[in-house]
Amino acid sequence: MKIVPIDLGERSYDIEIDQNALSRIGAAVESLGSVSRVALITDDNVEPLYAEVASQAIVERGLDLDAIVVPSGEQTKSLDYAEALWEQFLEIKIDRRSVAVALGGGVVGDLAGFVSATYARGIRYFQVPTTLLAQVDSSVGGKTAINLPSAKNMVGAFHQPSGVLIDPTVLNTLSDDQYRAGLGEVVKYGASLDENFFAYLEQNTEKVNARDPIALETVISRCCELKAEIVKKDERETSGLRALLNYGHTFGHALESRIGHGKLLHGFGVALGCSLAARLAFCLAQKGDDRFSDINESWIARQDKLFESLGLPTRLRDLPAVVGVEVDCSPEKLVELMSTDKKTEFGQLNFVLPRKIGDSFLVRNVSVSDVLDALHLQ
Numbered sequence: 324m325k326i327v328p329i330d331l332g333e334r335s336y337d338i339e340i341d342q343n344a345l346s347r348i349g350a351a352v353e354s355l356g357s358v359s360r361v362a363l364i365t366d367d368n369v370e371p372l373y374a375e376v377a378s379q380a381i382v383e384r385g386l387d388l389d390a391i392v393v394p395s396g397e398q399t400k401s402l403d404y405a406e407a408l409w410e411q412f413l414e415i416k417i418d419r420r421s422v423a424v425a426l427g428g429g430v431v432g433d434l435a436g437f438v439s440a441t442y443a444r445g446i447r448y449f450q451v452p453t454t455l456l457a458q459v460d461s462s463v464g465g466k467t468a469i470n471l472p473s474a475k476n477m478v479g480a481f482h483q484p485s486g487v488l489i490d491p492t493v494l495n496t497l498s499d500d501q502y503r504a505g506l507g508e509v510v511k512y513g514a515s516l517d518e519n520f521f522a523y524l525e526q527n528t529e530k531v532n533a534r535d536p537i538a539l540e541t542v543i544s545r546c547c548e549l550k551a552e553i554v555k556k557d558e559r560e561t562s563g564l565r566a567l568l569n570y571g572h573t574f575g576h577a578l579e580s581r582i583g584h585g586k587l588l589h590g591f592g593v594a595l596g597c598s599l600a601a602r603l604a605f606c607l608a609q610k611g612d613d614r615f616s617d618i619n620e621s622w623i624a625r626q627d628k629l630f631e632s633l634g635l636p637t638r639l640r641d642l643p644a645v646v647g648v649e650v651d652c653s654p655e656k657l658v659e660l661m662s663t664d665k666k667t668e669f670g671q672l673n674f675v676l677p678r679k680i681g682d683s684f685l686v687r688n689v690s691v692s693d694v695l696d697a698l699h700l701q
């Protein structure tokens with residue numbers, strides 16, 4: 324078992340990574356004290372796999388439980404489903420002493436977290452993430468949200484959970500694509516924040532590909548630690564430090580919107596985005612920008628090799644094979660998408676770029692011609 328403490332003053336809690344995490348949910352909820360009821364929220368893929376073990380662990384402790392199952396998929400992160408959950412909470416008599424448990428991927432975590440943040444002005448909740456992406460990213464940091472029809476994650480709240488319980492063995496039932504998408508974020512952490520972790524991944528690709536639970540405990544806990552260190556310093560995303568978690572994301576988001584959200588999984592976009600960001604840093608180095616003097620071709624090849632050994636794409640030309648259709652990702656089109664992205668500040672192109680493996684920083688206002696040069700390098 325590994326424990327990652329999240330140190331946020333009175334909102335502090337632990338992330339536990341353990342192969343028996345699901346059967347520990349009841350004890351974790353009980354340990355909060357004076358719990359009136361528990362609402363277990365999950366989706367229709369996860370419910371038949373893990374709801375019984377989780378429910379059993381809760382009722383064994385003499386806690387009153389209701390399970391609520393929502394449809395799987397991004398469209399469930401909506402106002403309609405938030406309202407349906409608020410109504411169901413009222414029906415099953417959830418009150419301020421009740422606890423919600425979000426059992427599922429990032430969709431369930433974000434939705435159940437948002438409903439917990441807002442129902443009765445906020446109730447306690449646990450995250451029990453069941454996708455790799457949720458285990459290393461969305462369950463950490465207290466961001467909860469639903470989507471508006473035209474803008475993802477536009478309505479939400481910061482609401483830290485009372486705890487996060489992660490069982491790496493639940494990843495055995497995850498589809499190959501969803502698992503690899505999570506690995507896109509995993510490599511991002513190493514490449515942008517921690518060289519030793521990057522080297523660990525290089526040395527353990529076989530175990531990681533085989534979903535070895537011991538290797539995964541190490542991988543997941545290190546990612547949670549790296550995200551936690553940043554969240555601790557910028558809990559509410561005010562100082563800009565949290566932006567450091569976005570290596571690969573400026574290019575990645577443009578690719579996702581070009582190809583269609585859901586068609587290109589986020590983690591695949593991140594892998595391609597990191598590869599493009601490395602090339603952008605290389606282009607700037609070639610033009611004499613000495614902030615990037617350590618970035619050379621062998622450095623780029625090292626990063627590409629790790630992504631590729633984990634089954635992730637690094638070249639735009641790989642995209643048709645990844646998404647199953649021809650796509651027009653011309654450099655000009657991608658730059659246009661980046662410039663009009665709703666999150667773009669003042670039309671500026673901002674990127675997290677590498678100084679070397681495990682060390683990156685936010686570069687504001689990169690010129691369009693430099694970005695085009697990097698895209699043409701692909």
Ligand SMILES: NC(=O)c1ccc[n+]([C@@H]2O[C@H](COP(=O)([O-])OP(=O)(O)OC[C@H]3O[C@@H](n4cnc5c(N)ncnc54)[C@H](O)[C@@H]3O)[C@@H](O)[C@H]2O)c1
Pocket residue numbers: 366367368369372395396397400427428429430431433453454455456457460461462463464465466467468475476493494495496497498501
């Ligand atoms: N709050 C944050 O800080 C944050 C950070 C990153 C992403 N997110 C959000 O996370 C969401 C994406 O999360 P996701 O990638 O986990 O997607 P997801 O929740 O849609 O899960 C992916 C699929 O896997 C299924 N699934 C989940 N666990 C499974 C298991 N163990 N075995 C078999 N199938 C399983 C789900 O039913 C779903 O079909 C997005 O909405 C994104 O905005 C939030």
Ligand SMILES: [Zn+2]
Pocket residue numbers: 508572589593
């Ligand atoms: Zn991401």
